[in-house]
Amino acid sequence: MRILLILILLLPGCSGSINTPVSYFNVETPRPFGYVIGDEIPQRIIIETRSGISLQASSLPAKGQINRWLNLNQVTIKQSGQRYQIDLRYQVFYAPPTVKALTLPGFTVQFNQGENKPEEKMLSQSIPAWSFTLSPLRELVVRQTEQGEYLRPDSPPQLLENTQAWYGLSASLTVTVLTAAYLSFLYGFFPKLLRRTLFKQALRKLAGLSKTDMEQVLSIVHYALNTLNGQPLFYNQLSDFYQRNPQYRQISAKLEWFFNYSNRYFFSAGMITVTPDLQQIKDLCEQCRKIERGSL
Amino acid sequence: MIRRIRHITLWAVLLVGLLTILYSVESLYSTHHDNQLIQQLTTGQDVVVNQVITGKPELRLARAFYFKQKHRYEEALSTLSLIMDKGDKAFQAKARYNLGNLYLEQALQQVKTMNMNAALPLLGLAKQAYRQSLALDSSNWDSKYNLEVAMRLLPEMDSIIMPDDDGPINQKSQLWTTVPGFPRGLP
Numbered sequence: 001m002r003i004l005l006i007l008i009l010l011l012p013g014c015s016g017s018i019n020t021p022v023s024y025f026n027v028e029t030p031r032p033f034g035y036v037i038g039d040e041i042p043q044r045i046i047i048e049t050r051s052g053i054s055l056q057a058s059s060l061p062a063k064g065q066i067n068r069w070l071n072l073n074q075v076t077i078k079q080s081g082q083r084y085q086i087d088l089r090y091q092v093f094y095a096p097p098t099v100k101a102l103t104l105p106g107f108t109v110q111f112n113q114g115e116n117k118p119e120e121k122m123l124s125q126s127i128p129a130w131s132f133t134l135s136p137l138r139e140l141v142v143r144q145t146e147q148g149e150y151l152r153p154d155s156p157p158q159l160l161e162n163t164q165a166w167y168g169l170s171a172s173l174t175v176t177v178l179t180a181a182y183l184s185f186l187y188g189f190f191p192k193l194l195r196r197t198l199f200k201q202a203l204r205k206l207a208g209l210s211k212t213d214m215e216q217v218l219s220i221v222h223y224a225l226n227t228l229n230g231q232p233l234f235y236n237q238l239s240d241f242y243q244r245n246p247q248y249r250q251i252s253a254k255l256e257w258f259f260n261y262s263n264r265y266f267f268s269a270g271m272i273t274v275t276p277d278l279q280q281i282k283d284l285c286e287q288c289r290k291i292e293r294g295s296l
Numbered sequence: 297m298i299r300r301i302r303h304i305t306l307w308a309v310l311l312v313g314l315l316t317i318l319y320s321v322e323s324l325y326s327t328h329h330d331n332q333l334i335q336q337l338t339t340g341q342d343v344v345v346n347q348v349i350t351g352k353p354e355l356r357l358a359r360a361f362y363f364k365q366k367h368r369y370e371e372a373l374s375t376l377s378l379i380m381d382k383g384d385k386a387f388q389a390k391a392r393y394n395l396g397n398l399y400l401e402q403a404l405q406q407v408k409t410m411n412m413n414a415a416l417p418l419l420g421l422a423k424q425a426y427r428q429s430l431a432l433d434s435s436n437w438d439s440k441y442n443l444e445v446a447m448r449l450l451p452e453m454d455s456i457i458m459p460d461d462d463g464p465i466n467q468k469s470q471l472w473t474t475v476p477g478f479p480r481g482l483p
Contacts (some may be wrong), residue, residue, distance in 0.1 A: 039440075160330050
């Protein structure tokens with residue numbers, strides 16, 4: 001009997017209805033003074049609901065004209081879990097002759113509890129009205145000009161912006177000039193520039209070759225020297241080559257060795273290639289690269 | 297194959313670059329020309345109508361500005377009405393502010409000649425234009441000031457009673473007059 005009595009007492013506590021649907025509620029408003037006609041007044045309402053309770057967005061005031069002097073320009077709701085941030089932006093259109101206290105009207109926010117049945121009581125939270133003062137912009141006795149009442153003048157048309165067009169022109173000019181230059185290089189319009197990379201290209205090709213590819217190694221170096229000379233270069237033409245390219249005279253010994261070695265390789269039978277020979281050719285190429293680069 | 301693709305791509309980039317250069321140069325020339333027309337109109341010289349009709353909305357705004365300076369209100373109104381929904385928010389706010397000025401200036405002229413029947417609708421239109429302008433750009437002080445001028449001339453009829461104000465018994469004697477006019481101070 002005693003247990004039954006306790007159960008009866010606990011029964012109302014187990015019911016689904018909650019009298020306070022909101023666990024946290026705050027209205028953030030700016031300063032309540034110093035506004036003039038046409039000013040926008042933001043109002044932020046923070047609501048944290050209990051679990052299972054959600055805000056009914058349609059209960060918020062609708063965007064548009066609230067009354068003859070007050071507009072609601074913006075209504076934004078941000079939800080994160082059970083927390084709702086409601087941002088309202090009002091605009092005042094009232095011309096007081098002196099400083100006047102006005103009020104943003106209060107309203108009631110309603111909540112849904114799970115799947116609300118029509119007969120269930122709607123949960124709600126009232127948002128209080130907020131008072132502020134509005135000041136006039138002009139004196140009571142009107143200032144006069146030669147034309148009559150003093151008015152602010154028309155807004156003159158601004159000149160058109162051309163910054164975007166300048167940016168576009170600069171960017172397109174840069175891209176076009178660079179592309180044209182690269183294409184010219186590829187089509188051989190810069191022979192001097194091409195000459196400056198002859199041994200660089202040769203070194204790149206030599207990098208992957210071994211002593212078994214000696215024929216290819218020699219051909220690569222011959223090709224670079226021929227291109228630099230403008231015609232095929234042979235041992236007996238070296239003195240002419242030095243006259244045209246005096247900077248190569250400093251490695252004449254190595255060049256002569258290279259031509260002798262090449263002659264022996266191509267025209268003597270039974271020559272055995274060794275790794276130091278390959279290294280010596282690579283060194284020669286490296287020296288030539290330094291000369292063409294201007295660092296030797 | 298890759299070399300061929302690279303060449304085709306390079307030529308395509310060059311072509312696109314050249315076309316963009318042409319477009320940018322044309323755009324710069326057109327902007328320069330329009331700016332010259334705007335400067336001409338704001339300094340009180342008219343321009344050929346065709347150049348305005350085919351031009352940007354800013355040109356029409358400049359022409360409306362010119363008409364207003366010359367007190368050719370009807371032409372200014374028809375020019376402004378064509379650009380109300382053109383341009384960005386700042387431009388629309390400016391066009392509406394100038395439209396409000398156009399109505400308000402005409403209303404003031406009607407008030408001066410005591411033609412109240414003509415002044416009242418013009419004042420209503422001016423207030424509407426200023427309100428729309430402020431809704432688009434609430435930082436325009438000129439618009440706020442002129443709206444207050446218009447509202448003083450033709451106050452709203454809703455009286456706002458605050459708890460601190462006197463009760464509604466005394467309200468009858470404090471209602472705004474609907475006849476446009478400003479308090480002129482002491483005699």
